[in-house]
Amino acid sequence: MPRTLHPVAWWIWGIGLATxxxxxxxxxxxxxxxxxxxxxxxxxxxxAPWARGFHYYLLLAxxxxxIRVVFRCVFASGISPADHIMFSLPHIPTPHWYAGIQLGxxxxxxxxxxxxxxxxxxxxxxxxxGAANTLAxxxxxxxxLPGALYELGVAVTVAMSVAPxxxxxxxxxxxxxxxxxxxxxxxxxxxxxxxxxxxDALERSLHLAAAMDSRGYGRAGDATRASRRITGALMLLxxxxxxxxxxxxxxGTTPRxxxxxxxxxxxxxxxxxxxxxxxxxxxxxxxxDPWRAPEWxxxxxxxxxxxxxxxxxxxxxxxxxxxxxxxxxxxxxLLPAVAVLLAGVAAFxxxxxxxxxxxxPAPAPSxxxxxxxxxxxxxxxxEAAL
Numbered sequence: 001m002p003r004t005l006h007p008v009a010w011w012i013w014g015i016g017l018a019t020x021x022x023x024x025x026x027x028x029x030x031x032x033x034x035x036x037x038x039x040x041x042x043x044x045x046x047x048a049p050w051a052r053g054f055h056y057y058l059l060l061a062x063x064x065x066x067i068r069v070v071f072r073c074v075f076a077s078g079i080s081p082a083d084h085i086m087f088s089l090p091h092i093p094t095p096h097w098y099a100g101i102q103l104g105x106x107x108x109x110x111x112x113x114x115x116x117x118x119x120x121x122x123x124x125x126x127x128x129x130g131a132a133n134t135l136a137x138x139x140x141x142x143x144x145l146p147g148a149l150y151e152l153g154v155a156v157t158v159a160m161s162v163a164p165x166x167x168x169x170x171x172x173x174x175x176x177x178x179x180x181x182x183x184x185x186x187x188x189x190x191x192x193x194x195x196x197x198x199x200d201a202l203e204r205s206l207h208l209a210a211a212m213d214s215r216g217y218g219r220a221g222d223a224t225r226a227s228r229r230i231t232g233a234l235m236l237l238x239x240x241x242x243x244x245x246x247x248x249x250x251x252g253t254t255p256r257x258x259x260x261x262x263x264x265x266x267x268x269x270x271x272x273x274x275x276x277x278x279x280x281x282x283x284x285x286x287x288x289d290p291w292r293a294p295e296w297x298x299x300x301x302x303x304x305x306x307x308x309x310x311x312x313x314x315x316x317x318x319x320x321x322x323x324x325x326x327x328x329x330x331x332x333x334l335l336p337a338v339a340v341l342l343a344g345v346a347a348f349x350x351x352x353x354x355x356x357x358x359x360x361p362a363p364a365p366s367x368x369x370x371x372x373x374x375x376x377x378x379x380x381x382x383e384a385a386l
Contacts, residue, residue, distance in 0.1 A: 004046070005350045007136035008144055009295040013346055014132025016302025020309040020340065021124040024320040028332045029340060030120050036344040037131045043347040045134055053167055057130030061123030068119030069112060076105045082325065083108035110324045140289055146274045158208065169200045227276065234273030241266020297349035301342055308339035 021033055038054075045051040076089065085106045092103035142154065173196045177189070245263025248254045309320065319333035 003351055004137060004140070004289075004353065005044075005135075005298060006289045006291055006295045007138070007141035009291075009298045009350075010136040011132045011141070012299040013302035013343065014128045014135075016299075016304075016306040017131075017340075017343055018125050018128035019306035020336075021121060021128060023309045024336070025117050025121060026320055026322055026330050026333075026336075027117055027120060028330055029320070029336055030117075030124050032332075032337060032340050033124050033343075034127060036340055037127050039344055040347045041131050041134055044350050044353055046353040048137070051134050054127075054130055054134045056167065057127050057134075060130075061126050064123050064126065065116060065119035068122070069115045072111055072115030073107045074103065076102055076107050076111065079106055079108050079111065083110045084327070085109075086112070110327065113324055113327075143289065154212075165204060166197065166201065169197045173197055173200075231273050231277040234269050234276065238266045238269030238271075238273055241269055294350050298346040301344075301346050301349070305339045305343045309336050 017033060017037070021030065024030065041054045045054070073089065079085075086109050088106045089104040091105045094101065094103060170193065173193050176196075177192065241262050243266075244258055245260065245266055248256075248258030248262055249260065308314075312320070314335045315333045319331060320336065322328075322330040
């Protein structure tokens with residue numbers, strides 16, 4: 001029987017690729033990551049509504065790249081004498097308090113390529129999260145959250161499923177409009193699409209609220225006021241410890257006690273608050289998702305890719321971030337490329353999705369020999385007409 005992969009495995013795989021993308025500005029590696037994402041999503045996505053929106057993430061990624069390049073061309077500043085000037089925009093003078101930012105002026109090839117590469121990296125990050133959102137079932141991911149974060153997880157799951165449901169509603173309304181006469185195009189067709197989509201979204205929200213109310217969401221629980229205060233204090237102190245520890249690890253001038261010890265103390269306090277707050281939430285498990293060899297393989301592919309590009313061992317660090325001065329074609333480092341291709345093994349290591357089979361037309365009922373229509377003879381009909 002086909003089964004779906006554990007959603008946490010897909011999220012670990014996607015976050016691992018996103019971590020690897022954040023470490024490089026090599027356009028060849030970034031394009032390779034996009035190719036791997038597209039292949040895995042095409043091979044392992046299901047027919048669920050949330051699995052149909054990856055091409056919208058690609059369109060959003062293209063928009064991010066275009067906006068980044070346009071902004072870099074409009075706010076053309078920091079042009080060095082060694083840059084290759086492509087064209088010049090009309091210069092708009094700015095006041096003295098707006099110094100440092102230039103509107104218009106010469107646009108160089110190096111600055112445009114730098115903006116495009118930065119936009120490509122951000123686009124890859126969006127596509128990594130979009131791939132994980134496309135492949136993982138958000139409702140099943142809600143099961144692995146601790147009891148204290150269950151209400152927050154419900155809100156996040158509902159928010160993540162809004163966009164796929166809107167896409168499905170728009171597609172359904174467009175199919176219905178094709179069956180009706182008097183179709184309009186352009187801006188006039190927008191009203192006939194937006195109103196049914198909003199009505200469908202409102203109807204979905206009412207059904208969701210009724211379903212959540214029937215299942216006991218929003219109940220007060222049996223926690224006392226003292227336990228709630230202790231839980232809030234532990235979570236607040238734990239978050240402060242985590243923030244202080246991250247700052248201490250990133251800033252080398254801070255004392256050592258503000259680094260790893262503060263982060264560990266904050267993690268312990270957060271875990272204590274989550275464990276204490278989860279006692280008032282009682283849940284029953286039905287058909288738990290197993291964690292087997294395919295889950296370990298998919299999650300391991302993403303983790304290995306992130307580790308290889310984070311450690312920078314076995315290749316030169318400049319290969320991940322090539323310079324644009326002087327202009328030259330970037331080289332593809334072998335070990336990071338192999339690590340990115342290793343992430344594509346998830347398309348083979350994960351079980352195939354259970355797709356809904358296409359409906360076959362019903363066979364025509366067989367008629368007896370006496371009731372079967374006889375082939376018409378055109379000569380006989382013409383003679384009868386005469």
